[in-house]
Amino acid sequence: MSQEVEDFNRRLLRARDAMDRAYGEPLDVRAVAAVAHLSEAHFSRSFRATFGETPHRYLQRRRVERSMFLLRETDRSVTDICFDVGFMSLGTFSRTFREIVGETPSDYRASNGAVMAPNCIWMAATRPRAATRAAMRSSSFGEADAPAAP
Amino acid sequence: MITKLNVASIYVLDKDEALDFYVNKLGLEKGQDVRQGSYRWLTVRVPGNGTEISLEQPGSPLHDDATAAQIRELITKGAMSGLVFNTDDIRGLYETLQARGVTDFTQEPIEHFYGTDMGLRDPFGNAIRILQQGKVAQKVTA
Numbered sequence: 001m002s003q004e005v006e007d008f009n010r011r012l013l014r015a016r017d018a019m020d021r022a023y024g025e026p027l028d029v030r031a032v033a034a035v036a037h038l039s040e041a042h043f044s045r046s047f048r049a050t051f052g053e054t055p056h057r058y059l060q061r062r063r064v065e066r067s068m069f070l071l072r073e074t075d076r077s078v079t080d081i082c083f084d085v086g087f088m089s090l091g092t093f094s095r096t097f098r099e100i101v102g103e104t105p106s107d108y109r110a111s112n113g114a115v116m117a118p119n120c121i122w123m124a125a126t127r128p129r130a131a132t133r134a135a136m137r138s139s140s141f142g143e144a145d146a147p148a149a150p
Numbered sequence: 151m152i153t154k155l156n157v158a159s160i161y162v163l164d165k166d167e168a169l170d171f172y173v174n175k176l177g178l179e180k181g182q183d184v185r186q187g188s189y190r191w192l193t194v195r196v197p198g199n200g201t202e203i204s205l206e207q208p209g210s211p212l213h214d215d216a217t218a219a220q221i222r223e224l225i226t227k228g229a230m231s232g233l234v235f236n237t238d239d240i241r242g243l244y245e246t247l248q249a250r251g252v253t254d255f256t257q258e259p260i261e262h263f264y265g266t267d268m269g270l271r272d273p274f275g276n277a278i279r280i281l282q283q284g285k286v287a288q289k290v291t292a
Contacts, residue, residue, distance in 0.1 A: 002219050002222065002223075005223060005226075006163065006222055006223065006225075006226040007226075009223060009226035009227045009275070010226045010274070010275055012227075013226065013227060013228045013271070013275050014254065016228070017228075017254065017256045017271065020256055020257070021255065021256055021257060021258070050227060051227070118262070118264060118267075118281075119260070119262045119267065120234075120267065120269065120279055
């Protein structure tokens with residue numbers, strides 16, 4: 001039993017790593033689920049049970065964290081950064097950023113400067129907090145509008 | 151005053167599999183391998199560097215079964231701490247690791263202001279980062 005759990009966790013972690021690695025690409029849940037050798041539905045359900053949020057939300061936080069980094073460390077345009085971290089539209093990026101960080105990308109940039117610490121430390125330390133209840137219901141990678149509050 | 155970090159430890163699911171990965175894949179060397187009854191004191195280390203990395207397997211005599219199972223689950227969820235190594239040729243090492251069959255990269259080599267680093271996982275889920283400090287010469291591609 002324990003061995004099964006461990007093997008299963010390891011597969012889910014491999015899929016999560018794929019999101020961390022390829023966040024800038026147009027990932028969909030099917031592709032990520034395939035890394036874990038699971039169906040989309042089974043993968044989303046298991047991922048949430050194991051890591052506490054849906055794969056969709058995990059990927060959003062990953063992308064937003066990278067956008068926060070680029071907003072702080074570079075002078076590239078918000079639009080450039082939006083596409084660079086894997087969002088398909090500026091509207092979705094701005095809405096998701098505001099929902100997760102609590103302010104707009106431009107406001108965040110205005111109030112935060114470059115930080116001097118190893119990247120892996122800041123990837124962990126500045127990643128926005130985990131899922132809200134509304135976001136956890138979201139289980140697809142689509143860009144459709146989701147209700148903002150329960 | 152303290153003069154050296156002598157031993158750091160990392161939890162693994164299987165000592166033999168860990169030894170194979172850390173020595174034959176990652177390129178470390180075996181340090182201590184001493185058996186005392188059912189306990190095996192097993193370490194690896196960076197060649198030429200004194201700090202031993204102890205490969206610890208959760209379970210008896212250190213943990214009861216339930217505790218060991220919890221630790222094993224955390225390892226496989228990637229929730230435990232990891233190791234950071236330095237290299238003098240990050241891109242060469244990246245290719246070498248791939249040639250040796252390492253596939254679990256969490257990040258290909260990326261440049262930062264402090265150097266170029268990459269990330270991977272050991273077979274169990276532990277995070278490993280490898281850094282080449284300073285400016286790294288770009289490989290010329292045809």
